[in-house]
Every structure is written in C-alpha cells, then in structure tokens.
Amino acid sequence: MTLTPGVDAPTWPAEFAERYRAAGYWRGETFGGMLRERAAAHPDRTALVDPAPERRTWTYRELDERADRLAAGFLARGIRKGDRVVVQLPNVGEFVEVVFALFRIGALPVYALPAHRETEIAHFCSFTGAVAYVVPDAHDGFDHRALASLMRERNPALQHVFVVGDPGEHTALSEVPCEPAGPFDGPAPHELAFLQLSGGTTGLNKLIPRTHDDYMYSLRGSNEICGVDAGTRFLVVLPAAHNFPMSSPGWLGALYAGGTVVLAPRPDPATAFPLVERERITMTGLVPPLALVWTDAAPATAHDLSSLELVLVGGAKYSESAARRLEPALGCRLMQVFGMAEGLVNYTRLDDDTETVVTTQGRPISPDDEIRIVDDEDDDVPEGEFGHLLTRGPYTIRGYWRAPEHNARSFTGDGFYRTGDIVRRLPGGHLVVEGRAKDQINRGGEKIAPEEVENIILAHPAVHDVSVVAVPDAYLGERSLAYVILRTDAEPLTPVAVKRFVRERGIAAYKVPDLVEFVDAFPQTGVGKISKKHLRSAAEPS
Numbered sequence: 191m192t193l194t195p196g197v198d199a200p201t202w203p204a205e206f207a208e209r210y211r212a213a214g215y216w217r218g219e220t221f222g223g224m225l226r227e228r229a230a231a232h233p234d235r236t237a238l239v240d241p242a243p244e245r246r247t248w249t250y251r252e253l254d255e256r257a258d259r260l261a262a263g264f265l266a267r268g269i270r271k272g273d274r275v276v277v278q279l280p281n282v283g284e285f286v287e288v289v290f291a292l293f294r295i296g297a298l299p300v301y302a303l304p305a306h307r308e309t310e311i312a313h314f315c316s317f318t319g320a321v322a323y324v325v326p327d328a329h330d331g332f333d334h335r336a337l338a339s340l341m342r343e344r345n346p347a348l349q350h351v352f353v354v355g356d357p358g359e360h361t362a363l364s365e366v367p368c369e370p371a372g373p374f375d376g377p378a379p380h381e382l383a384f385l386q387l388s389g390g391t392t393g394l395n396k397l398i399p400r401t402h403d404d405y406m407y408s409l410r411g412s413n414e415i416c417g418v419d420a421g422t423r424f425l426v427v428l429p430a431a432h433n434f435p436m437s438s439p440g441w442l443g444a445l446y447a448g449g450t451v452v453l454a455p456r457p458d459p460a461t462a463f464p465l466v467e468r469e470r471i472t473m474t475g476l477v478p479p480l481a482l483v484w485t486d487a488a489p490a491t492a493h494d495l496s497s498l499e500l501v502l503v504g505g506a507k508y509s510e511s512a513a514r515r516l517e518p519a520l521g522c523r524l525m526q527v528f529g530m531a532e533g534l535v536n537y538t539r540l541d542d543d544t545e546t547v548v549t550t551q552g553r554p555i556s557p558d559d560e561i562r563i564v565d566d567e568d569d570d571v572p573e574g575e576f577g578h579l580l581t582r583g584p585y586t587i588r589g590y591w592r593a594p595e596h597n598a599r600s601f602t603g604d605g606f607y608r609t610g611d612i613v614r615r616l617p618g619g620h621l622v623v624e625g626r627a628k629d630q631i632n633r634g635g636e637k638i639a640p641e642e643v644e645n646i647i648l649a650h651p652a653v654h655d656v657s658v659v660a661v662p663d664a665y666l667g668e669r670s671l672a673y674v675i676l677r678t679d680a681e682p683l684t685p686v687a688v689k690r691f692v693r694e695r696g697i698a699a700y701k702v703p704d705l706v707e708f709v710d711a712f713p714q715t716g717v718g719k720i721s722k723k724h725l726r727s728a729a730e731p732s
C-alpha cells in the first residue's frame with residue numbers, strides 16, 4: 191500500500207508543490223515528528239487535559255511516550271503504514287493518543303463523528319477497507335461495541351476493534367500498548383496523514399485526503415492569525431473529529447504551538463463555563479447556535495470567564511445581530527471563521543474593526559490561496575458581486591479519495607475546488623457568504639446531504655417520492671424538512687412514523703428530518719426537476 195496522495199486521489203502538480211515548498215508553506219514536518227520535537231523541547235509542559243469524569247493530564251513527554259507505545263502495539267497487531275483505521279471517539283484523551291499513534295506509523299485515521307451510526311460507519315469501513323475501528327464502550331446511551339460487532343461480521347478486512355472502556359467481546363485499547371521496538375518507518379511529509387469527512391451533497395460522505403505538509407501549514411497559518419502560542423489554553427467544545435476544532439486553530443494548532451488542550455465532554459455552558467474558570471481557558475471555537483447559548487448564559491453566570499481572550503465562531507451562518515452581542519457578553523474578542531475540511535479557511539483578523547468582524551466571514555489564511563468568484567458558466571463576476579466560490583491553494587485538496595467521477599464535477603480542469611458556496615469579496619479581500627449553491631443542509635454546523643436522507647425515506651414501502659430541503663430556523667440557522675408523497679394505495683403515515691423509520695435505519699440523529707410534510711406533488715422547475723429552491727421558499731415563514 192502506498193501513501194502517495196496521487197495514487198488514491200489527485201494531488202498537486204509538481205510545479206505547485208515546488209512553489210509551496212519554496213515559499214516555506216510546506217516545511218517537511220510530520221505530525222509524529224512534531225510531537226517528538228515538542229516533547230524534546232518542553233517535556234514537562236501540559237499538553238492535554240481530559241477533565242471528566244476524573245481529571246487526567248498528559249505532559250508533552252507523556253503524550254509522546256504514550257503515542258510510541260500505542261504505535262508499537264498497533265504494529266504488533268498488524269496495523270501497517272497506509273492502513274485505514276476508523277476512529278469514532280468522543281472528546282476523550284484517548285482520541286489524541288490514538289491519532290498520534292496512527293500518525294507515527296503512517297496508518298490513516300478516518301474521522302467518524304460520535305453521532306454516526308450504522309449507515310455512516312458501514313460506509314467508512316467498506317469504502318476505505320478499514321482494518322481497525324476504535325470506539326468508546328458506550329456514549330450518549332449508544333453501545334458502540336454492538337455496532338462494532340456488526341461491522342466485523344460484514345467486513346472481512348476489519349480485523350480489530352479497540353474499545354476505550356469495557357471492551358465486551360473486543361480488545362481494550364488499554365491492552366494495546368507495548369514497548370517500542372526501534373524507530374518507526376513513518377510517513378513522509380508529502381504523504382497522507384488522515385482522511386477527513388466532507389459535508390457531502392450526494393449521498394454518502396466523500397473522504398478528504400490531507401497530507402502532513404498541507405495540514406501542518408493550515409495550522410501554522412491559523413496559529414499566526416489567531417495568536418496561538420505556548421500560553422494558549424484551548425478548549426475543545428465541538429466534537430474533536432470535526433475539522434474546525436481540530437485545525438482552526440483547534441487542538442492540533444494548540445499542540446503545534448506548545449500550548450495546552452482541554453477536552454470538554456459536552457458543549458453546554460453548564461459543562462463548559464466551570465472548565466473555562468478552572469482551566470483558565472484562553473481560546474475556543476463554537477458553531478453559531480452554541481455561540482448564541484453561551485452569549486445568553488454568560489451575563490448571569492457565577493463562573494469567572496475572564497481568562498477567555500478569543501472565541502472563534504464558524505461552521506454555519508452567524509447572524510450579524512448575534513455576532514454583535516458576543517464580545518460584550520463574553521468579555522473577549524470574536525473572530526469569524528469560514529472554512530471547509532477540503533482546505534480553504536478564512537478568518538477575520540485580530541486587528542479588524544468590529545464592523546468587519548460582525549459582517550464578514552474573513553479572508554484566506556494564505557497569500558497563495560487563490561480565490562475565484564464566478565457565474566454559472568465559470569466566468570469571473572465583476573469585483574464585489576456575488577458568485578460561486580472556487581479555490582485552489584497550498585492546503586486545499588485537488589480531489590477526494592477514490593472518487594474520480596465526483597472529482598470531475600467538484601474540481602475545475604485546472605484544479606480549483608468548487609466549494610458550492612455563494613460569496614462576494616469586499617475591497618479588503620474579506621468574503622461575505624451569501625448562501626449555498628450545493629444541495630446541502632447546514633443544521634447548526636452539521637452538514638446534511640439531502641440525497642442520503644431521501645434514499646433512506648424512499649425505502650419505506652408507503653413512500654412514492656420524497657424531497658428533503660432546508661428551512662430557516664432562528665436557533666440552528668437551518669433545519670431539515672422532508673416533503674413526502676405517499677403511494678396512492680398506501681395507508682396514511684404520520685410524521686413521527688417517518689422519523690422513526692429513518693432513525694431505525696441507523697443514521698446520525700442530526701440527519702433525521704426535523705419536520706415531515708405530506709404533499710400531493712412537488713413544485714417543478716422548467717425541465718421537470720424538483721425545484722428545491724421552490725420547496726425551500728414554500729417553507730419560509732410568511
């Protein structure tokens with residue numbers, strides 16, 4: 191198995207790679223090497239805090255040693271460079287240990303979210319040919335070991351299940367570590383580090399192949415913009431596997447800078463505010479609905495939030511009025527971030543004025559992030575006008591993993607990624623996100639591909655046709671609504687029955703339609719295609 195990105199996915203042409211190296215963006219670092227260097231430079235500094243249920247801490251030396259021993263244990267069990275390992279862990283210290291162990295041997299973590307269920311995990315396991323699956327025993331009332339047993343039955347390639355906690359019939363992660371036998375034959379910096387998940391527009395998630403070189407650059411650039419340094423104490427509030435809390439600047443950025451990462455088991459103020467106080471948190475990242483909850487809760491809290499210096503908000507549309515309220519309520523700076531796991535990340539800047547921070551979604555990390563804003567024919571729109579955002583650059587992928595047909599649609603011939611977002615650019619380079627051209631629902635930062643949910647509902651014997659669309663929601667930004675046409679000969683269904691059917695198929699709860707409406711026909715466009723735009727506007731509150 192080779193890890194060269196060009197084999198399983200298109201990579202940067204040689205002249206671009208040379209330019210990015212010459213410009214100092216790609217410095218030849220790997221994640222395994224990075225942790226090793228930090229552990230040598232400041233072994234006794236605290237790298238990681240897992241506060242629940244009992245507070246555990248890891249110094250840089252301890253995290254480094256633990257990654258070595260776990261890597262040796264994985265190797266001893268036959269996990270090799272290039273193998274894929276589905277990692278589905280909540281915000282626990284073992285998540286960080288496991289991914290650094292995999293980085294060190296060059297096996298690729300596939301970042302599942304804790305909310306994923308049978309549908310998603312089955313896809314990750316079979317599509318990637320994963321050899322191992324790492325899970326908690328149970329989380330949020332769901333037994334991951336039972337799901338893991340099912341996955342093993344169905345996927346002969348899946349040889350190992352490692353469990354954090356009570357292993358049941360599987361292997362306890364705590365039994366894996368052993369004495370490292372010599373240095374690891376780890377990955378090269380231009381090779382893949384992991385597979386991140388796309389939000390998806392067509393059915394199941396696409397996988398995003400990120401290299402050590404390119405991701406490391408996005409961390410370094412993010413750290414510089416956000417002022418992350420050794421004094422940073424970063425609270426991971428969102429699920430740690432999400433690209434935003436991982437890299438913008440996230441827990442990997444904080445570790446890169448020699449700071450301290452604190453993992454919040456839940457994102458609510460009742461959990462997070464005491465952690466901010468106790469751990470003297472300086473920085474965190476929130477999706478807009480959470481930012482709203484924090485903003486509302488902060489003025490009345492008895493907890494001391496004065497250590498907070500910067501809160502990043504991104505992942506979905508953040509209303510200007512909500513953005514205006516954050517700084518006064520939390521007593522810290524706000525930064526908007528508009529990013530994507532495929533690459534490009536935009537930030538407002540620490541020296542931007544308030545108007546810019548509350549009304550724009552920022553500008554790119556890199557001077558070599560190329561931005562095009564185009565019309566439906568891929569022609570540039572006049573400066574300042576809205577259009578489709580295309581981008582290319584030193585940390586934006588050139589193609590999804592093993593998806594040539596999808597890549598032909600999602601990338602231009604000259605390698606620009608079609609983000610699916612509608613934006614305009616202000617004279618200073620800041621982008622304003624107007625909306626979205628891609629068929630995707632953004633439910634408070636969780637991205638939903640309508641087609642995936644539609645395919646599940648279509649499997650119901652009483653359903654003739656279905657269209658899932660976004661409807662505006664004051665709290666989440668958007669919620670999902672399924673318009674369902676029943677078969678004429680079918681018994682009537684209730685909305686609850688449709689939702690239960692979707693849930694019982696085994697899918698992340700955030701994808702279950704919030705609303706279900708039965709209709710006789712969908713609005714049609716000129717060419718007889720269902721008009722999603724029309725359905726959306728039919729659902730707007732009048």
Ligand SMILES: O=C(O)c1cccc(O)c1O
Pocket residue numbers: 433434437438504505506527528529530531535
């Ligand atoms: O995927 C995202 O929504 C996202 C948002 C902010 C920052 C990021 O890096 C992201 O990937």
